[in-house]
Amino acid sequence: MRALPQPLHRTESSITSQRPGFPSNMWRLAFAALLFSFGCARHPNVLLVTFDTTRADAVGYAAGRSGITPTLDKLASDGTWFSTCITSQPLTVPAHSTIMTGLLPFHHGVRNNGTYVLDKKNVTLAEILKQAGYATHAIVSSFVLDKQFGLDQGFDAYDDDLSGGPQQKMFMFREIKANQTADKAIAWLKGGRPEKKPFFLWLHFFDPHADYEPPPELTAKFPGEKYQAEVAFADQQFGRVLATLDQLGLRGDTLIIVTADHGESLGDHGERSHGIFVYDGTLRVPLLFSGKGVPSRRHVDSLVRSADIAPTILDLLRLGKPKMDGQSLVPLIKGEKENPRLAYSESFAPRLNFGWSELRAARTSETKYIDAPHPEFYDLKGDPAEMTNLLKTAEVPGAARPLVAQLRTIEKGDSVAQAQNSQARLDPENRRKLAALGYVWGNDTGTTTGPRPDPKDRIAYWDEFQEAQAAIRRHEYSQALAMVRSVLDVDKDNVVAMASLANVLVKMNDRQGALQIYKHMIDLDPERDTAYLGASRILREMGHFAEAEAYARTVTRLEPRDPEGYTAVGDVLLDQNKFAEAEAMFRQAIKLDPHSSVAVSGLGNCLNRAGRLREALAVLREGHEHDPTSEAIAYNLAVVVERAGDPEAAKILYENALKIDPDHSMAWNNLGALYDRSGNHAEAIRCVTQARHADPANIEAAYNLGALLMGTQKPAEALPQFEDALRLNPNFLPAAILRARLLTVLDRKESALGAWKDLTPAHPAAWLQVARLELALGSEIRARAALREAINRGGDKLRQAAMKDERLRRLLPAS
Numbered sequence: 001m002r003a004l005p006q007p008l009h010r011t012e013s014s015i016t017s018q019r020p021g022f023p024s025n026m027w028r029l030a031f032a033a034l035l036f037s038f039g040c041a042r043h044p045n046v047l048l049v050t051f052d053t054t055r056a057d058a059v060g061y062a063a064g065r066s067g068i069t070p071t072l073d074k075l076a077s078d079g080t081w082f083s084t085c086i087t088s089q090p091l092t093v094p095a096h097s098t099i100m101t102g103l104l105p106f107h108h109g110v111r112n113n114g115t116y117v118l119d120k121k122n123v124t125l126a127e128i129l130k131q132a133g134y135a136t137h138a139i140v141s142s143f144v145l146d147k148q149f150g151l152d153q154g155f156d157a158y159d160d161d162l163s164g165g166p167q168q169k170m171f172m173f174r175e176i177k178a179n180q181t182a183d184k185a186i187a188w189l190k191g192g193r194p195e196k197k198p199f200f201l202w203l204h205f206f207d208p209h210a211d212y213e214p215p216p217e218l219t220a221k222f223p224g225e226k227y228q229a230e231v232a233f234a235d236q237q238f239g240r241v242l243a244t245l246d247q248l249g250l251r252g253d254t255l256i257i258v259t260a261d262h263g264e265s266l267g268d269h270g271e272r273s274h275g276i277f278v279y280d281g282t283l284r285v286p287l288l289f290s291g292k293g294v295p296s297r298r299h300v301d302s303l304v305r306s307a308d309i310a311p312t313i314l315d316l317l318r319l320g321k322p323k324m325d326g327q328s329l330v331p332l333i334k335g336e337k338e339n340p341r342l343a344y345s346e347s348f349a350p351r352l353n354f355g356w357s358e359l360r361a362a363r364t365s366e367t368k369y370i371d372a373p374h375p376e377f378y379d380l381k382g383d384p385a386e387m388t389n390l391l392k393t394a395e396v397p398g399a400a401r402p403l404v405a406q407l408r409t410i411e412k413g414d415s416v417a418q419a420q421n422s423q424a425r426l427d428p429e430n431r432r433k434l435a436a437l438g439y440v441w442g443n444d445t446g447t448t449t450g451p452r453p454d455p456k457d458r459i460a461y462w463d464e465f466q467e468a469q470a471a472i473r474r475h476e477y478s479q480a481l482a483m484v485r486s487v488l489d490v491d492k493d494n495v496v497a498m499a500s501l502a503n504v505l506v507k508m509n510d511r512q513g514a515l516q517i518y519k520h521m522i523d524l525d526p527e528r529d530t531a532y533l534g535a536s537r538i539l540r541e542m543g544h545f546a547e548a549e550a551y552a553r554t555v556t557r558l559e560p561r562d563p564e565g566y567t568a569v570g571d572v573l574l575d576q577n578k579f580a581e582a583e584a585m586f587r588q589a590i591k592l593d594p595h596s597s598v599a600v601s602g603l604g605n606c607l608n609r610a611g612r613l614r615e616a617l618a619v620l621r622e623g624h625e626h627d628p629t630s631e632a633i634a635y636n637l638a639v640v641v642e643r644a645g646d647p648e649a650a651k652i653l654y655e656n657a658l659k660i661d662p663d664h665s666m667a668w669n670n671l672g673a674l675y676d677r678s679g680n681h682a683e684a685i686r687c688v689t690q691a692r693h694a695d696p697a698n699i700e701a702a703y704n705l706g707a708l709l710m711g712t713q714k715p716a717e718a719l720p721q722f723e724d725a726l727r728l729n730p731n732f733l734p735a736a737i738l739r740a741r742l743l744t745v746l747d748r749k750e751s752a753l754g755a756w757k758d759l760t761p762a763h764p765a766a767w768l769q770v771a772r773l774e775l776a777l778g779s780e781i782r783a784r785a786a787l788r789e790a791i792n793r794g795g796d797k798l799r800q801a802a803m804k805d806e807r808l809r810r811l812l813p814a815s
Contacts, residue, residue, distance in 0.1 A: 043317050044292040045254040046129065046200045047245075048309075050099065051234055052092060052142065053209040053274060055263035056083070056284040058231045068222075068232050071239035072258060072288070079256070079290025080298040080333045084365060086343035087262050087306045090274045090282035092144045093118075095261035095306065096151055096204075100124045102310035102324030104344055106414045110150075111348040113275075118150030123322070125310045126154030126200060132319055135197040139184045141206035142175040155202075159184060163595065163627040175206045178237035186244045203241065205234040208264070210273050227266060255292050255316060259309060260285040269386075270459050272466060275349045277455065278361040278370055279386050283345050289316075289333060300332050303365040305343045340364060342406060348416065350455040354462070354491075357452035360411070362403040369403035371411075373454035461490055465497060472500065475663075477507045495521050499530055509697050509728070511538050529555045533568055540572050541697070543729070548572045563589035563596045570602050579610035597623065597630035604636045608643065616640045631661035639670065647674055665695035669704060676708060684708055692721075699728045703735050715742045733762055740769065749773055764793035768801060768808065775807055784811050 056062050060069040061076040062083060088098040088105055097103075097110040097118050102125075110116040118124075126136045138152065139159045145151060152158035162174050185203055193199050207214070207230045214222070214229035218236075222229040238258075245251040265271035268281040275282075287304065290296075293316050307326030315321060315328035331338050343363050350356035360371040368386070370376040377390045377400045390397060396404055468483035484501045488494060498521050505514035515538045521531035532551045539548035549572040555565030570585030583606050589599035600623035607616035620637040627633065638653030654671040657664050672687030685708050691701035706721030722739035725732050736759055743752035753773040759766035767790030774783035787808060790798045802808040 043132065043134070043198050043319075045198050045250060046134070046313060046317070047241075047254055047256045047291075048099075048125075048200070048202045048313075049238060049256070049258045050096065050202070050204050051208060051231065051258070051260045051286070052204065052206045053262060053264045054231055054234075054260035054286060055266075055281060056085070056286050058208070058228060058263075059235075059286045061288075062286060068228060069235040071235045071242065072286070075242075075256060075258060075290040076288045078296050079288055079294045080296075080300060081286070081288035082304050082329070082332075083299065083301045084303045085259065085285050085287035085306060086283050086303065086345060086363065087260070087285050088345055090262040090276075090278065090345075090347055091349060092142075092261050093149050093151070096145065097122075098307050098326075099259065099261070099309050100126065100151060102307050102322070102326040104307055104325045105346055105348075106410055106416075107325060111346075111416055112352045113144055113349075114149075115352065117148065118153065120150070120153060122153070124151070124153045125313060126202070128154070128314065128319065128322070129200040129317075130154050130156070132317075133197060134200045135194045136200045137188055137193065138202040138204075139181055139188070140202075140204040141178070141181045142204070142209070144206075145204060161595070164629055175209075178205045178207045178234045181205055182237040182240045185241045189241070189244050189248060189250070203238070205238065207231075207234045210264075227264065251291070253292060255294070255313070256290045257288070257309060257313065258290075259287045259306065261306075269456075270463070272463050276347060276359075276459060276462065278345050278347050278359045280380075280384070283361070289329075294333060295335070298333070298335070300329075301365075302332055302338070303341050303343055303363070304329055304332070305341065308341075342403070344406070344410065347455075350458075351416075351452065354458070355452065356455050356458055358416075359455060360407050362406050364403075367399050367403070369400045369407070371404070371407045372456070373451055374456060461487055465500075468500060472504060472507070475507070477504050480504050481508070493524055495525050495528060495531075499534070502534055506538065506697065511542060511697070514538055527558065529559055529562065529565065532558075533564060536568050536572065540575055543731070545572055545576050561592060563592040563599055566592070567596070567599050567602050570599075570606065574602070574606050574609065577609070579606060582606045583610070595627070597627050597633050601630065601632035601636045604633070604640065608636070608640045613640060613644055617644065628656075629660055631657045631664050631667070634660060635664060635667050635670075638667070642670070642674070647677070650674065663694040665691045665698045665701055667691075668694060669698065669701045672704065672708070681708065681712055685712070696724075697728060699725050699732060699735075702728065703732070703738075706735070706738060710738065710742065715745050718742055719746070733759075737763065737766075740766070744769065744773070749777055753777070760789070760793075764790060765798060765801070767793065768798060768805075771802075771808055771811070772805070775811075780811070783808075787811050 058068075059072050060066055061073045061081060066073070087095050089095045091113045093113045093116065094105050094110045097108045098105065101108045101118075101122050103122065105111055108118060108122050110118050126138070130136045136155045137157050137159070138155045141162075143160075143162060146160050147158050162176050164176060164180060181203060185201065188201070208227060212226035212230050214226055214233050218229040218233050219226060222232065242251065245254055262274055263280075263282045263285055264274050265277065265279070265281045269277055269279050271277050271282075285306065287306075287309070289312070305326060307324065308329050309326065311321060311324050311326045312329040312333075315330045321328060327341070345361045345363075347359045351358040357373050362369050363380070366379070366381045368378045368380055375391055376386075377397060378386045378388070379390060380386070391400075464483050465487045468480045468487070471477075471480035471483065481501070481504045484497055484504060487497045488501065491497065498517050502514040502517040502521075505511075505517065515535055518531045518535040518538070521528060522535070525531070532554050536548045536551035539545075539551065549569060552565060552568035552572055555562060556569060559565060566585045566589040570582045570589070573582035573585060583603065586599050586603035586606055589596055590603065593599065600619060604616045604620035604623065607613075607619060617637075617640050620633055620640060623630065623633040624637050634653055634657035638650045638657060641653060642650035651671065651674050654667045654674070657667040658671070661667075668687050668691035672684040672691065675681075675687060676684035685705070688701055688705045688708060691698055692705055695701070702721050702725040706718040706725065709715075709718035709721065719739065719742045722735045722742065725735035726739065736755070740752060740755035740759060743755050753770065756766045756769040756773065760770065767786050771783045771786035771790065774780075774786055787802060790802065799812070802812060
């Protein structure tokens with residue numbers, strides 16, 4: 001077995017490859033639980049709060065700025081806070097894994113978001129506290145901390161239900177807002193916690209993560225500082241949780257810890273967000289302890305690490321000192337002097353996601369060394385912004401050598417560095433969601449030879465790709481197209497960038513181009529289900545059902561636990577009116593994921609179209625009650641309610657769907673149809689126009705807008721709508737008929753004649769219009785021939801129609 005690197009600083013014996021901490025302390029925890037059972041004084045409650053993506057200088061007490069985080073400021077005043085706490089990773093799952101285990105990433109094994117799961121061999125803080133008799137409960141606010149990634153270990157309940165959160169934005173994590181997280185915490189404290197046990201409650205607030213969308217009142221309070229406003233909102237809502245502790249009389253018996261997983265670059269060193277670099281903008285985080293056993297009004301400026309949090313909590317609770325990479329901070333909290341610590345941090349996303357070099361950093365309170373293809377060394381005392389790299393030459397300064405030696409020791413025993421990467425196999429739906437966000441961009445196979453690119457030399461391309469994604473969200477498709485193609489010029493086989501390119505092409509109504517991209521992605525990576533699903537969707541919309549179904553069924557074979565594959569098959573079958581088969585697919589998807597709003601809405605739609613209205617209403621109403629933020633469920637419920645004969649209720653539901661997703665094209669379309677039937681044609685035109693803007697490829701909206709404009713005597717405006725519908729589907733007969741009629745009304749005889757002739761194979765009555773136009777163009781011979789063809793094809797019915805037209809009647813042969 002390969003020897004593991006030693007921790008950077010510890011006083012206990014060295015770390016081994018065995019599961020750290022738990023076995024050697026089992027007797028202590030069992031004894032503590034026994035004491036509870038005999039009625040001895042119980043341990044205090046523990047409230048651990050993690051703010052996502054929060055820099056150390058984003059909190060008021062650390063930044064010297066009043067009024068931005070009053071809740072945290074009061075806690076810091078009542079407790080002890082640390083001004084230099086360094087996280088182990090600038091990504092959420094690895095950083096939280098360190099917080100929860102006291103281990104550094106090369107020991108707990110989580111090196112990236114989404115592609116790693118915290119292995120069960122690790123012992124978490126929750127497991128230790130549960131063993132000691134605590135009720136353990138977690139409330140997380142983003143998909144990135146879904147229980148599939150392993151941080152649920154040791155929790156009696158792990159609440160990762162994001163139902164009721166805002167509509168998920170493209171390329172962004174699904175989340176719930178801080179007020180919803182606080183609501184859940186308050187409900188649990190008031191009615192969900194076992195009152196006979198002390199509790200360990202972990203709260204995670206995701207709001208400071210991009211995109212920054214604070215409430216309007218905080219946007220106004222922090223003009224031009226949306227990120228800071230998001231931090232303030234999380235602080236405000238956390239204050240409600242503390243008020244509940246006060247109300248319940250629990251505050252005095254609760255140990256409170258507040259920290260962040262990582263920070264945010266905000267443009268420092270050219271990085272817009274986080275995840276790539278290891279500068280202090282993303283590594284330096286807030287840390288405070290408050291409550292029982294913690295001195296008040298104490299500020300510690302010694303260097304500490306996020307790995308120190310778990311051992312400190314256990315030490316404060318007198319639950320022993322398990323072997324961890326972190327060290328208890330209790331001596332520093334008490335004001336005692338200690339040997340200086342070293343902090344290790346890393347960023348493996350550049351390597352695992354993009355094929356660039358990983359970054360490792362080791363630092364003291366005064367200096368920092370970053371191991372990279374172009375290494376860096378900083379005097380933090382004189383250069384806290386890390387702007388002047390002191391490594392002018394290949395010679396390593398004497399002050400940096402101990403740090404370099406530590407990093408070399410770690411790297412030597414690191415399995416990832418030795419190309420023994422063991423990324424966990426995730427649920428495919430979650431892997432796909434993370435891939436769309438760029439977390440699994442490439443694939444580090446460990447076979448790369450030669451030097452990898454330095455992230456400093458490539459950060460501009462990553463930022464350009466992020467800006468392209470933002471442009472797509474803003475519907476600026478031409479700009480996004482140019483940006484994505486620019487990225488692909490540098491990295492031609494980048495499948496995540498290709499997926500974004502295909503997305504843009506669909507939005508720009510280039511389905512064939514998008515389909516070719518998806519097929520190329522499949523050639524490059526046959527295991528990536530995103531491409532199969534994208535190709536299936538396009539082929540279904542084009543009416544190529546057999547090929548669409550084949551692609552969708554490939555997903556169910558590749559990933560039989562993936563609900564989206566089954567919903568994709570169900571959609572194809574439903575479009576062919578194969579109701580029983582489609583229903584089976586949707587029900588299988590719901591079996592795999594009962595909370596899948598896509599599967600629930602698909603089943604409701606299927607039952608509706610099969611004529612089982614009552615069953616459809618029941619399925620969709622239950623789904624809507626569980627997740628009122630799902631625009632798909634709200635939309636399909638509106639369709640069924642409208643069909644059940646309640647247009648006013650349907651109107652409210654369509655409007656609700658549009659509040660959730662203002663770009664829901666079919667909701668706009670159907671709302672317009674309701675207004676049209678009620679006689680409000682102007683509002684109908686407005687709504688269907690919105691449907692067209694939201695999705696230029698919506699054939700039904702194109703046709704309906706043309707019909708509305710035609711009905712309000714605007715033929716010249718109506719014509720392009722029918723022509724768009726026919727570009728989308730050349731076989732769309734109703735659009736072809738109305739286009740031919742409009743060309744006739746507009747007196748464009750030659751074009752109209754061609755349009756009516758094109759219709760004759762599928763629509764024999766078109767021969768009567770051909771005959772009329774031939775007469776108008778002066779050819780009685782061709783008119784007679786067209787009339788004969790009409791009667792031959794349409795029989796007596798068309799003869800009777802010709803008899804009613806004086807121009808045609810005289811061309812008929814005598815009977």
